[in-house]
Amino acid sequence: MPDRRYLHLNLVANDINLHQGAHGYEQASGVPERSTFERLLEYGTFGDEGLFTALFVGDIPGMQGSPAFDGGPAEPITALTAISQHTKHVGLIATASTTFYDPYNLARLLASLDQASDGRAGYNAVTSVIDDFALNYSLAKHLDREQRYQRADEFLDVLRALWDNRELRRDPDGRTRFYAEPINHRGKLFQVAGPLNIAPSRQGRPLIAQAGGSGAGIKVAAKHAEMVFTNSSTRESAAVYRETLDKALVDEGRAPGSVPPIPGLIPYLGRTAKEAEEKLRELDGYVDWAPIAPFALGQFGIDIPLDDITAPFPVEALPVPADVEKTIKSTFGNYVGLYNWIQERPGVTVRDVVAQAVGRGGATHRKFVGSYDDIVDDFAAWHSDGNVGGFNLMFSAGAQSIREFIDEVVPRLIDRGIYRSTPADRPLRERF
Numbered sequence: 466m467p468d469r470r471y472l473h474l475n476l477v478a479n480d481i482n483l484h485q486g487a488h489g490y491e492q493a494s495g496v497p498e499r500s501t502f503e504r505l506l507e508y509g510t511f512g513d514e515g516l517f518t519a520l521f522v523g524d525i526p527g528m529q530g531s532p533a534f535d536g537g538p539a540e541p542i543t544a545l546t547a548i549s550q551h552t553k554h555v556g557l558i559a560t561a562s563t564t565f566y567d568p569y570n571l572a573r574l575l576a577s578l579d580q581a582s583d584g585r586a587g588y589n590a591v592t593s594v595i596d597d598f599a600l601n602y603s604l605a606k607h608l609d610r611e612q613r614y615q616r617a618d619e620f621l622d623v624l625r626a627l628w629d630n631r632e633l634r635r636d637p638d639g640r641t642r643f644y645a646e647p648i649n650h651r652g653k654l655f656q657v658a659g660p661l662n663i664a665p666s667r668q669g670r671p672l673i674a675q676a677g678g679s680g681a682g683i684k685v686a687a688k689h690a691e692m693v694f695t696n697s698s699t700r701e702s703a704a705v706y707r708e709t710l711d712k713a714l715v716d717e718g719r720a721p722g723s724v725p726p727i728p729g730l731i732p733y734l735g736r737t738a739k740e741a742e743e744k745l746r747e748l749d750g751y752v753d754w755a756p757i758a759p760f761a762l763g764q765f766g767i768d769i770p771l772d773d774i775t776a777p778f779p780v781e782a783l784p785v786p787a788d789v790e791k792t793i794k795s796t797f798g799n800y801v802g803l804y805n806w807i808q809e810r811p812g813v814t815v816r817d818v819v820a821q822a823v824g825r826g827g828a829t830h831r832k833f834v835g836s837y838d839d840i841v842d843d844f845a846a847w848h849s850d851g852n853v854g855g856f857n858l859m860f861s862a863g864a865q866s867i868r869e870f871i872d873e874v875v876p877r878l879i880d881r882g883i884y885r886s887t888p889a890d891r892p893l894r895e896r897f
């Protein structure tokens with residue numbers, strides 16, 4: 466049976482997405498401390514074991530606070546190249562910024578990951594948001610969104626041309642040789658002669674994913690991507706996103722439905738819903754809320770004082786997404802996700818919003834609290850709607866919660882017939 470009839474579950478391998486109480490929770494539960502790189506390799510092992518379609522590694526190209534909450538993990542392509550040697554099946558999707566990289570260099574690095582992993586590599590193209598990171602790359606300031614996406618579009622044109630203009634060919638003498646053609650790209654921003662001197666893997670080139678949910682981001686996704694990392698907190702918003710993406714795909718001459726949106730999801734699970742809620746409360750108990758409160762809206766450049774953590778959230782002060790789409794800092798889709806989440810919950814407190822936006826991990830992505838059976842029902846409902854290809858899962862409490870998911874939820878999903886029961890052995894691109 467082809468993989469596409471199954472849900473795609475990717476394992477997000479970034480400790481930055483952990484619940485803010487996860488480190489305290491691990492320590493209290495007697496989980497031994499591991500080095501940052503050991504934790505990355507552990508994600509790899511879980512990736513194969515849980516039959517995940519891919520490991521999905523985000524990238525933050527700069528320091529976000531010292532001490533670093535995530536322990537300072539290796540750069541994604543380097544990390545995944547190492548992980549490729551310890552895994553057999555799981556896809557390996559690395560994030561890198563089109564704003565800060567040079568396309569020829571990135572084409573080489575990703576093609577190398579693709580070789581090392583025998584066709585399991587993917588590239589998540591992002592344009593990056595934190596203004597100060599630009600200062601690490603000889604820029605006086607961050608490019609605005611329009612400029613970033615113009616660059617992303619030309620960047621991906623170059624990347625694909627470099628990857629496509631090469632082949633391994635079996636010659637009449639029986640030997641396989643690597644051939645590649647120049648691309649002679651002369652664009653507004655890039656001048657690249659080519660050819661790329663790295664031979665293709667068995668999937669030809671890495672899968673291209675995209676993350677960035679504004680209109681300009683969706684346009685770039687529609688032109689270049691084969692998978693999109695999104696933020697949809699309800700089935701209704703997933704349907705709306707799908708319609709928007711499908712229209713953009715048609716404008717690009719591509720078939721509607723040909724690019725699966727994959728929203729982020731943070732599961733909090735237990736044998737019963739009550740147990741899951743208790744676990745979440747236990748994790749919450751390790752968080753110091755007041756110091757992280759300013760980041761809840763500050764990450765979007767929205768200045769609403771949130772001094773009293775127990776007060777009702779000032780909903781009336783929150784700007785409507787359409788009014789701030791052009792000016793918002795950080796990820797527009799994440800703001801829309803948070804905005805909708807708040808509108809759907811009249812009477813939420815400041816602490817609830819801080820928990821949703823930053824404390825409980827995974828940015829503003831949907832948090833699911835429920836039993837093992839509940840999450841299988843939830844996945845089945847989203848799957849049957851047909852508006853998403855699956856989920857990028859971010860596990861709140863790290864290794865323990867991934868283990869629990871693999872032991873308890875994966876067998877239930879297989880029984881339900883919506884998840885593969887054997888490892889995927891096809892190249893990553895063919896799985897989507």
Ligand SMILES: Cc1cc2nc3c(=O)[nH]c(=O)nc-3n(C[C@H](O)[C@H](O)[C@H](O)COP(=O)(O)O)c2cc1C
Nearest residue numbers: 523524591592593676677678679682694796797798
């Ligand atoms: C789900 C999601 C994940 C993202 N992951 C990253 C990342 O790992 N690194 C990064 O630099 N930017 C990341 N971004 C930021 C986007 O590339 C983009 O710069 C940002 O979302 C602003 O564009 P937008 O308004 O079109 O969303 C992510 C965006 C989304 C929606």
